[in-house]
Amino acid sequence: MTRQFRAIAVQPRWAAPHFFTARAFRAWLRSQLEAARPHLAPDRPNLVVLTELNGLPLVLRGAGWAAWLGTFERAAAALFLVRLPGALAVLMRERVSPVRALQLAGSAGNTRLYLETCRDLAREYGVYLCCGSAPMPRYALGQGGKEVRRAPGVLTNQSVLFGPQGDLIGVADKVHLTPAEEAGGVDLSPGELSELRVFPTPVGDLGVAISLDAFRADVIGRLEAGGCTVLLQPDANAAPWTALEGLPPDPGNVRDQPVAWLESSWTATTHGKSIRYAVNPMVVGNLLDLTFDGQSAITGRGEDAPEPRSYALTEPRPGFIALAPWVAEGAPDELRALGQHLAANSGHPRENAYREDLLWADLHLPESRVPMPEPTPHEQALRALLAGTARYPAARPAAQGWALLSLGMATLLLRRHKKWGR
Structure with missing residues (x-):
């Protein structure tokens, strides 16, 4: 029996205020499902795929003032001071960096907000939802299944899949981290x-390859060996789209970003084995001092999409079933200059003038022969949390003196920032 379904990739533009409060975050994610609503097929299942690290900026939740500092590095330093009791305890107990300790100290509340929001949206809109991804701990059930235990020091870039009834289907961690995700950056x-x-x-038989994972032969090979027919590639490309890039394991292989992107989803579907389709949504927008840009795409085999087209700065070719246009067309030098004008802190009139978009395609596959994998201990723990049958360990209240000292230090930091500027 043939499976017929509709795939939707949402390309949103994010901004720091979307993460200042739980209400703002829910509204931002809901706006993406609302954008998809007119395109949901009434006669077949729908798959909606969101973008990478759309939960990372939740570290700003409850502390919108930190965005005034202008950079993520300064904001993280200030937040560490304000949240010193909890963050310092994690840093010392689990021997992690300050930035990872900061994220882990707030992980219980942010994980709950992220998972419950995505579950509720999948259920409300009746879709299969790839939530994008967020930095989250790994959990396991303890104390007779009534409480979850967090793996000490572990914080992975996780993508979660929900079904249309709000049921958690599975979780995938990002295997290959970019330099910005490693110790010198957000330290995942x-x-x-x-x-x-x-x-x-x-x-589809869903396999998740978060961003850089979709470029790596070991990840694609493992998913193909497991029978993957639909590759999900949530993405957050932290660079101007028309800039040059060179990433490990071959940093000397410098080329245009769009040329590099042809090595991910497009190659997996046009030159691979079992993978028939790929959905690659990309977030855009300047977040404090960080730049995110790209072109979302749904790819397939050449015969599925014979019309030649491709990313900016690349030659047209078959295989793009749906492709978001970039913000402009033109000569390569003009596009490279425009990419820099759009970037954070450029001061150009077109700064942050990125294009939001949404792609959809009706796809079909033969009946699945892939068995459902056994849930991992982490997935079992998340299901128990979402069902309300397990809880997080009780947080230790911060001493009043520590809290007042932390607030005072953060106030001094803010005053210094206002006096001397960025």
Whole structure:
């Protein structure tokens, strides 16, 4: 029996205020499902795929003032001071960096907000939802299944899949981290290649390769060996789209960003084995001092999309079933200059004038032959949390003296920032 379904990729533009409060975050994610609503097919299952790290800026929740500092590095330093009791305890107990300690100290509340928001949206809109991804701990059930335990020091870039009834289908960690995700940046933990699995659903045998993972042969090979037919590539490309890039393991291989992107989803579908389709949504927008840009795409085999087209700065070719236009067309030098004008702190009139978009395509596959994988201890713990049958360990209240000292230090930092500027 043939599976017929609709795939939707949402390309949003984010901004720091979307993460200042729980209400703002829910509204921002809901706006993406609302954008998808007119395109949901009434006669077949729908798959909606959101973008990478759309939960990372939740570190700003409850502290919108930190955005005044202008850079993520300064904001993180100020937040560490304000949240010193909890963050310092994690830093000393789990021997992690300050930036990872800051994220882990607030992980219980932010994880709950992220998961419950995504679950509720999947249920409300009746879709299969790839939530994008967020930095989250790894959990396991303890104390008779009534409480979850967090793996000490672990914080991975995780993508979560929900079904249309709000049921958690599975979780995938990012295996290959970019330099900005490693110790010099937000300091995440790499996932384990051996834990990547394929999830059979009415919208395809889903395999997740978060951003850089979709460029890596070991990840694509493992997903193909598991029978993946639909590759999900949530993305947050932290650079101007028309800039040059050179990433590990071959930093000397410098080329235009769009040329590099042809090595991910497009190659997996046009030159691979089992993967028939790929959905690659990309977030755009300047977030404090960080720049995010790209072109979202839904790719397939050449015969699925014979019309030649491609990313900016690349030659047209078959394989793009749907493709978001970039903000402009023109000569390569003009596009490279425009990419810099759009970037954070450029001061140009077109700064942050990125294009929001949404792509959809009706796809079909033969009946699945992939078995549903056994849930991991982490997935079991998340299901228990969402069902309300397990809880987070009780947080230790901060001493009043510590809290007052932290607030005072942050106030001094803010005053210094206002006096001397950025």
